[in-house]
Amino acid sequence: MSGFPILSLMLAVPLVGAIICLFVGDKMSRFVALGATLATFVLGCILWANFDIGGAQWQFTERADLFGRFQWALGIDGMALMLIMLSVFLMPLCILASWDAIKQRVGLYMAMFLIMEVVMIGVFMAQDLLLFYIFFEAGLIPMYFIIGIWGGANRKYAAFKFFLYTLLGSVLMLIAMIAMIGEAGTTYIPTLLNYDFPVQMQTWLWLAFFASLAVKMPMWPVHTWLPDAHVQAPTAGSMILAGVLLKLGAYGFIRFMMPMFPDASAQLMWIVFALSMIAVVYTSLVALVQSDMKKLIAYSSVAHMAIVTAGLFAFNQQGIEGALIIMLSHGVVSAALFFCVGVIYDRLHTREIDRYGGLAVNMPAYALFFMLFTMASIGLPGTSGFVGEFLSLLGIYEASSWVAFVCTTGIILGAAYMLYLYRRVVFGELTKDDVKAMPDLNAREWTIMVPLAAVALWMGVYPESFLAPMRGDVTTVVARLAPAKPAGDAHLAAGKPKPAAAHGETAHGSSHAGGVQ
Amino acid sequence: MTGDLVLIWPELILTIGGLITLMLGTFLGDRQIGLYQLSALLTLAAAAAAVVALFGIETTVFSGTLSVDSFGGFAKLLIYAASFICILIAPRFFGGGMRAEYPVLILFAALGMGIMASSRDLMTLYVGLELNSLAAYVLASFMRTDERSTEAGLKYFVLGALASGMLLYGISLLYGFTGTTDFAGIAKVMGGEINIGLIFGIVFVLAGLGFKVSAVPFHMWTPDVYEGAPTPVTTFFASAPKVAAMALMTRVVIDAMGPAVGAWQQIIIFLALASIILGAVGAIGQKNIKRLLAYSSINNVGFMLIGLAAGTQQGVEGVLTYLLVYVVTTLGAFLVVLQLRDADGNAIESIPALAGLSQRRPGLAAAMAVFMFSLAGIPPLFGFWPKYLVFEAAVNANLVPLAVAGIVASVIGAFYYIAIIKMMYFDDKSDTEIPAGGGVIVEDAVITASALWLSVIGYLFIPVLAVVTASAAAVLF
Numbered sequence: 001m002s003g004f005p006i007l008s009l010m011l012a013v014p015l016v017g018a019i020i021c022l023f024v025g026d027k028m029s030r031f032v033a034l035g036a037t038l039a040t041f042v043l044g045c046i047l048w049a050n051f052d053i054g055g056a057q058w059q060f061t062e063r064a065d066l067f068g069r070f071q072w073a074l075g076i077d078g079m080a081l082m083l084i085m086l087s088v089f090l091m092p093l094c095i096l097a098s099w100d101a102i103k104q105r106v107g108l109y110m111a112m113f114l115i116m117e118v119v120m121i122g123v124f125m126a127q128d129l130l131l132f133y134i135f136f137e138a139g140l141i142p143m144y145f146i147i148g149i150w151g152g153a154n155r156k157y158a159a160f161k162f163f164l165y166t167l168l169g170s171v172l173m174l175i176a177m178i179a180m181i182g183e184a185g186t187t188y189i190p191t192l193l194n195y196d197f198p199v200q201m202q203t204w205l206w207l208a209f210f211a212s213l214a215v216k217m218p219m220w221p222v223h224t225w226l227p228d229a230h231v232q233a234p235t236a237g238s239m240i241l242a243g244v245l246l247k248l249g250a251y252g253f254i255r256f257m258m259p260m261f262p263d264a265s266a267q268l269m270w271i272v273f274a275l276s277m278i279a280v281v282y283t284s285l286v287a288l289v290q291s292d293m294k295k296l297i298a299y300s301s302v303a304h305m306a307i308v309t310a311g312l313f314a315f316n317q318q319g320i321e322g323a324l325i326i327m328l329s330h331g332v333v334s335a336a337l338f339f340c341v342g343v344i345y346d347r348l349h350t351r352e353i354d355r356y357g358g359l360a361v362n363m364p365a366y367a368l369f370f371m372l373f374t375m376a377s378i379g380l381p382g383t384s385g386f387v388g389e390f391l392s393l394l395g396i397y398e399a400s401s402w403v404a405f406v407c408t409t410g411i412i413l414g415a416a417y418m419l420y421l422y423r424r425v426v427f428g429e430l431t432k433d434d435v436k437a438m439p440d441l442n443a444r445e446w447t448i449m450v451p452l453a454a455v456a457l458w459m460g461v462y463p464e465s466f467l468a469p470m471r472g473d474v475t476t477v478v479a480r481l482a483p484a485k486p487a488g489d490a491h492l493a494a495g496k497p498k499p500a501a502a503h504g505e506t507a508h509g510s511s512h513a514g515g516v517q
Numbered sequence: 518m519t520g521d522l523v524l525i526w527p528e529l530i531l532t533i534g535g536l537i538t539l540m541l542g543t544f545l546g547d548r549q550i551g552l553y554q555l556s557a558l559l560t561l562a563a564a565a566a567a568v569v570a571l572f573g574i575e576t577t578v579f580s581g582t583l584s585v586d587s588f589g590g591f592a593k594l595l596i597y598a599a600s601f602i603c604i605l606i607a608p609r610f611f612g613g614g615m616r617a618e619y620p621v622l623i624l625f626a627a628l629g630m631g632i633m634a635s636s637r638d639l640m641t642l643y644v645g646l647e648l649n650s651l652a653a654y655v656l657a658s659f660m661r662t663d664e665r666s667t668e669a670g671l672k673y674f675v676l677g678a679l680a681s682g683m684l685l686y687g688i689s690l691l692y693g694f695t696g697t698t699d700f701a702g703i704a705k706v707m708g709g710e711i712n713i714g715l716i717f718g719i720v721f722v723l724a725g726l727g728f729k730v731s732a733v734p735f736h737m738w739t740p741d742v743y744e745g746a747p748t749p750v751t752t753f754f755a756s757a758p759k760v761a762a763m764a765l766m767t768r769v770v771i772d773a774m775g776p777a778v779g780a781w782q783q784i785i786i787f788l789a790l791a792s793i794i795l796g797a798v799g800a801i802g803q804k805n806i807k808r809l810l811a812y813s814s815i816n817n818v819g820f821m822l823i824g825l826a827a828g829t830q831q832g833v834e835g836v837l838t839y840l841l842v843y844v845v846t847t848l849g850a851f852l853v854v855l856q857l858r859d860a861d862g863n864a865i866e867s868i869p870a871l872a873g874l875s876q877r878r879p880g881l882a883a884a885m886a887v888f889m890f891s892l893a894g895i896p897p898l899f900g901f902w903p904k905y906l907v908f909e910a911a912v913n914a915n916l917v918p919l920a921v922a923g924i925v926a927s928v929i930g931a932f933y934y935i936a937i938i939k940m941m942y943f944d945d946k947s948d949t950e951i952p953a954g955g956g957v958i959v960e961d962a963v964i965t966a967s968a969l970w971l972s973v974i975g976y977l978f979i980p981v982l983a984v985v986t987a988s989a990a991a992v993l994f
Contacts, residue, residue, distance in 0.1 A: 068980035134896040
């Protein structure tokens with residue numbers, strides 16, 4: 001595999017697909033888009049199969065001196081690999097989800113989605129700071145069109161808000177990047193990752209990056225664009241927004257802010273913790289009172305992302321690994337939940353929770369899948385949500401028991417609003433006539449639900465498949481942060497396991513010892 | 518002296534070509550319009566070829582009043598190329614109203630602009646500037662029966678005369694306090710103590726030049742003239758003279774006032790920020806696409822001035838790259854405006870009429886979207902790159918607050934650019950029919966080429982551009 005530019009190929013396939021989609025008719029463009037995204041997914045699988053776990057940090061690297069001042073430098077590590085897999089896995093499902101729902105200007109729609117895919121995986125592949133920024137910002141354009149053309153009634157406002165809000169954040173990051181390039185004299189990310197910026201400068205750079213990434217994330221109080229964007233975007237747009245775009249912020253945290261500015265990260269971690277704690281509780285409470293399904297799930301995304309940020313800034317292996325698993329899990333589960341909303345929206349054309357009720361009677365298969373994803377969102381053991389939340393809370397607890405306490409409250413609230421949503425939509429009496437007339441899942445919807453459910457369960461039952469490629473990278477980040485890491489309040493000490501009476505007892509005891517103060 | 522003539526071939530060609538075209542027009546009348554157009558285009562092409570042939574020569578002619586260098590060469594190529602396109606697109610717009618004077622005036626304006634870009638003496642500066650301005654005043658009122666056009670010409674003339682007066686006053690002060698009109702000589706005096714007279718001179722010269730680049734607060738004429746002038750003329754005003762004036766301003770600031778950084782830097786910073794912010798805010802309420810593009814040009818000049826404010830070679834490279842990308846984008850955007858005609862062939866300038874353009878003319882709307890995103894500086898479109906360069910220059914010159922203020926204000930500008938895209942893509946079709954253009958291959962080709970270049974393809978030219986702009990900017994340092 002070495003030497004073959006598979007990463008460039010993965011960018012080229014959807015790009016060519018996008019150009020073709022613009023010129024063929026509506027019918028053909030659906031198949032072209034599906035073909036291109038599936039081909040990219042296959043390439044992604046080949047990439048994963050050939051990824052050498054425990055090998056070099058950066059693999060499949062490509063460098064071409066195309067742009068003089070900066071380079072076409074691509075390469076991935078385990079974290080990027082997993083996020084690329086998430087993107088290429090969700091894309092074909094998004095195309096399928098819009099198969100019937102989108103009737104106007106299909107060619108343009110499909111082209112925008114394919115460009116979106118290029119841009120997203122480009123962000124994860126870029127090894128050059130400017131190339132990263134270009135991909136990072138370029139995502140605004142297709143999303144602006146997707147929300148603005150195919151969105152709901154208030155789509156224009158939502159598109160503007162999305163565009164300007166995220167742009168305002170990003171431009172400050174650009175100034176910080178310029179300062180970094182001036183200081184370090186290179187745009188090559190692996191070099192920058194090990195460059196020690198002066199501590200004073202780190203604080204400013206950190207704040208500028210934070211301004212951008214907190215908006216993308218989105219963190220409280222700059223999350224207000226997200227509910228609007230989600231509510232107005234078409235189903236597939238919400239899927240990709242929640243599934244992948246929200247991960248760009250967290251990816252920026254772990255790829256740039258933490259390893260590049262370790263001292264500033266340690267100094268200012270209180271900001272992240274404070275905002276995360278507020279977000280977890282506040283947005284969960286807001287989610288509890290929503291009457292619009294999409295808005296409810298959008299607020300739940302903000303709450304989940306807050307646990308991600310808190311987990312990342314725990315500065316330890318469990319916290320960061322847990323945060324990464326939440327990112328992957330939330331990518332799958334929230335996309336699935338938005339699709340669940342889309343399924344019934346396509347039938348009744350409303351997102352009002354009160355208009356539904358009793359779906360378990362006439363849509364049993366739908367109710368089953370919806371139940372699974374609700375449980376995964378809550379974090380029921382056996383689903384993907386549990387692994388991530390458990391690991392990250394473990395890590396957060398080591399850093400600060402108060403933060404862990406508040407974040408756990410958020411998880412309880414999460415169970416409350418998700419179960420409440422599920423009860424109102426799926427259970428209860430089936431009284432409304434139009435709801436009675438709704439048919440259960442069709443073949444296309446089954447095709448989308450099954451892979452999503454399979455991955456959510458796989459990640460819950462055997463997370464090692466996903467953790468293994470990332471473990472080495474997390475260790476690298478933790479090692480980079482170690483000198484700056486503040487002492488946590490947990491004072492972990494190894495316990496004194498009893499003399500092994502039974503065989504399984506030893507392992508059991510030592511894993512519990514972590515909580516001993 | 519005769520040796521000097523060899524080095525000003527571009528100017529000679531333009532003069533002779535312009536005079537020949539004028540004579541042809543006088544004797545053959547307005548019917549042979551194709552012939553004049555051809556002769557003007559050939560003249561410009563020959564002049565551009567002469568510039569290319571002289572590339573690499575760094576010297577001065579006529580006792581140091583005019584320089585022959587790659588900085589001027591770069592600007593002249595841009596000016597000639599923009600003038601070329603503005604002549605090319607005119608006949609379709611004017612139809613029967615096209616007269617021989619149009620190509621002739623553009624040729625003389627191009628000549629004046631070339632002199633502006635390569636002057637290194639206050640007197641040649643003024644001669645070039647006035648030659649350009651006088652041609653421009655006439656061009657603005659070229660449709661003499663049209664009320665808006667004559668009004669634009671008059672406004673431009675009166676305000677232009679005022680600006681020339683300020684410039685001349687500044688020049689006289691500089692001459693009085695330095696004893697020379699030569700840039701190098703002025704710079705020598707500026708290296709010493711700066712007295713109040715010199716500061717006044719600097720302020721007045723920069724005010725006069727600020728008028729020519731239409732920097733805030735000397736921008737009031739721009740929206741009115743851009744709106745009133747015939748569209749090909751507006752296209753011309755927005756492209757070539759901007760290059761000339763910006764190149765001139767750069768040369769004056771760096772070459773003549775270079776040592777007195779403290780005196781001019783704050784003025785440029787003010788002009789830059791005021792232009793960016795007012796250019797952005799002023800555009801928001803506009804209903805006429807030409808007025809909107811006028812504010813957009815004010816806004817863009819502000820970003821160029823950020824590069825100039827840095828006062829470094831890197832900053833000047835940024836300004837030159839910015840000029841190139843700006844000219845390409847502006848020409849493209851105005852060509853799109855030229856194509857907007859209703860079923861009766863009347864030009865459409867109102868922005869609400871653009872609603873739903875993407876469904877009527879998908880190609881045209883896509884090109885306009887590229888130009889708008891590019892002007893807003895959103896990557897991956899190439900408009901991002903010059904913005905990056907000027908901000909980088911500002912950050913490296915320790916002007917971080919300026920860079921932050923400028924880039925935050927650029928988000929305001931993004932608002933109205935994406936509002937145009939919203940109009941074309943999100944809104945329902947307007948009542949105005951916009952049928953496909955009458956098969957003008959040249960316009961379509963220019964629009965397509967510039968849109969493609971501004972999409973990702975432009976990035977591949979960065980290495981070449983870097984070499985060219987570096988050699989051009991190095992002349993001033």
